[in-house]
Amino acid sequence: MFQSDASKENSRKHLVSALRQHLHNDQWSEVADQILKGNRSALSQAITWSESTLPQHRNFTQKIIEKVLPFTGRSFRLGMTGVPGVGKSTLIEALGMQWIQQGHRVAVLAIDPSSPITQGSILGDKTRMEQLSMNPNAFVRPSASANELGGVAAHTHEAILLCEAAGFDRIIVETVGVGQSETAVHHMTDCFLLLMLAGAGDQLQGIKRGIMEMCDLLAITKADGDNHRKAELAKAEYQNALHLFPERPDAWSPPVVTLSAIEKKGIDLLVEELNRFESWSKSRQWNIRRSGQLTWQFETELLRQLKIKMSGLPLIQEVEKKIIDQEIGISEAVQQLLAAIFMDTDKTP
Ligand code: GDP
Numbered sequence: 583m584f585q586s587d588a589s590k591e592n593s594r595k596h597l598v599s600a601l602r603q604h605l606h607n608d609q610w611s612e613v614a615d616q617i618l619k620g621n622r623s624a625l626s627q628a629i630t631w632s633e634s635t636l637p638q639h640r641n642f643t644q645k646i647i648e649k650v651l652p653f654t655g656r657s658f659r660l661g662m663t664g665v666p667g668v669g670k671s672t673l674i675e676a677l678g679m680q681w682i683q684q685g686h687r688v689a690v691l692a693i694d695p696s697s698p699i700t701q702g703s704i705l706g707d708k709t710r711m712e713q714l715s716m717n718p719n720a721f722v723r724p725s726a727s728a729n730e731l732g733g734v735a736a737h738t739h740e741a742i743l744l745c746e747a748a749g750f751d752r753i754i755v756e757t758v759g760v761g762q763s764e765t766a767v768h769h770m771t772d773c774f775l776l777l778m779l780a781g782a783g784d785q786l787q788g789i790k791r792g793i794m795e796m797c798d799l800l801a802i803t804k805a806d807g808d809n810h811r812k813a814e815l816a817k818a819e820y821q822n823a824l825h826l827f828p829e830r831p832d833a834w835s836p837p838v839v840t841l842s843a844i845e846k847k848g849i850d851l852l853v854e855e856l857n858r859f860e861s862w863s864k865s866r867q868w869n870i871r872r873s874g875q876l877t878w879q880f881e882t883e884l885l886r887q888l889k890i891k892m893s894g895l896p897l898i899q900e901v902e903k904k905i906i907d908q909e910i911g912i913s914e915a916v917q918q919l920l921a922a923i924f925m926d927t928d929k930t931p
Contacts, residue, residue: 610642614649620687620749622721629723632740647740650747655872657751658860659742661767663758663793664777669803670756671710672843673777678714680849681752689721689750690714691741693734693757693767721750735766736883742770768796769878772871773859775799780809780816780840795827798836798859801852806842813840832867834859897922 610631616624628646631639664670678688690711714720723741738755745753755771757763768774776797794800800820805813820838837855841848863871892898901915910918 610645611649613642614646617646617650617744617748618653622748625721625744625748626723628744629741632744633737643740647743650744654743654746657742657746657753658773658856659753659755659771660856661764661771661774662754662756662777663764663767663774664803665779666758668777668779669843670758670777673801673803673841673849674754674756675711675714676843676846676849677852678711678720678752678754679717680853682714682717682719684853686752687719687721687750688714688752688754689723689745689748690754690756691723691738691745693738693755693763721745721748734763735770735879736886738766739770739879764793764796766882769875769882772863772868773798773856775801775856777801777803778816778820779803780805780812794824798834799852799855800824800836800838801848802838802840804842804844805840805848806845810840816840834862892923 613624613628617628628643631646632643634640634643662670662674674690678690681688710724711722715722742753742755753771755767757767764774774797776793776799778800780802802813802816802820817838817840824836824838839848839851839855841852843849897919901910901919904910905912905915
């Protein structure tokens with residue numbers, strides 16, 4: 583029996599559409615291969631997918647991560663934080679170029695805790711890291727807008743893995759020291775560098791004590807011109823302040839350095855201190871810290887996805903109403919809710 587023209591045309595369309603779909607669905611595989619060859623456009627594409635909420639993009643991301651996972655983990659991940667204007671981008675440019683001269687490949691990722699209310703990017707649109715951005719051995723990724731920290735933490739972790747798979751062995755994760763994001767950065771890097779200005783009024787510049795306790799290294803920036811002496815004084819003050827903290831469980835005592843990123847002074851010493859920390863850490867707690875990071879990532883992501891899933895449950899509204907009507911206390915409400923979700927019949931509301 584012969585097919586009618588219309589039915590032939592339909593079959594052809596069906597075939598073309600299936601083929602297109604197949605090519606489209608297979609796109610991730612080509613991108614993953616290109617990433618492993620160090621292709622920066624493919625890396626960019628994968629990071630864009632990882633930040634997307636579209637199910638197909640999430641699917642591509644998971645497949646790519648799975649494929650490249652054996653080629654990840656072999657970088658030194660440096661977290662960097664400090665108030666806006668402290669000199670982060672200028673230092674990243676100087677440090678990054680120094681590392682590249684030493685034969686490294688450098689990736690820079692930013693976590694920007696922009697407020698969803700202002701919609702603005704704290705890190706701004708100013709031209710940042712011009713030299714580094716143009717260097718073939720560097721990859722600079724401006725941050726995605728972040729209105730939810732947990733999601734950003736997961737995306738940044740994925741971006742770190744993708745950069746490692748693309749052969750970047752020095753990864754800088756930068757954040758503005760004004761929110762909770764530095765805790766997230768601390769949980770996803772091997773070394774946490776805190777930048778401080780000398781003599782900027784309040785010695786702690788709004789940097790919470792907790793952040794100082796987290797840092798592995800502290801650098802006083804802009805130690806040049808008239809500021810040089812002030813920077814040396816600040817160094818002594820911060821050294822004293824750090825000594826007052828209880829000894830860390832890992833027994834590392836964070837050094838304080840002064841530097842001028844503009845005059846390229848103190849960058850050598852910073853690199854030396856970073857190397858010293860890396861070797862020290864590798865001889866002791868490297869694997870423990872990395873495993874701890876994975877656990878933290880897992881728990882953060884689990885809680886985030888649970889929250890998203892639970893927020894749609896009608897039961898949540900019922901329990902919330904009971905709390906507002908003062909029928910039950912909060913702790914009891916949570917217990918009842920969990921009992922209902924986990925089918926614990928004794929406690930079901
Ligand atoms: P960020 O907001 O922390 O990224 O800071 P930037 O790197 O953009 O620097 C903020 C301002 O400080 C810019 O005008 C820089 O030129 C200046 N700056 C950065 N590093 C230095 C430095 O080492 N010495 C001096 N004198 N100024 C610097």
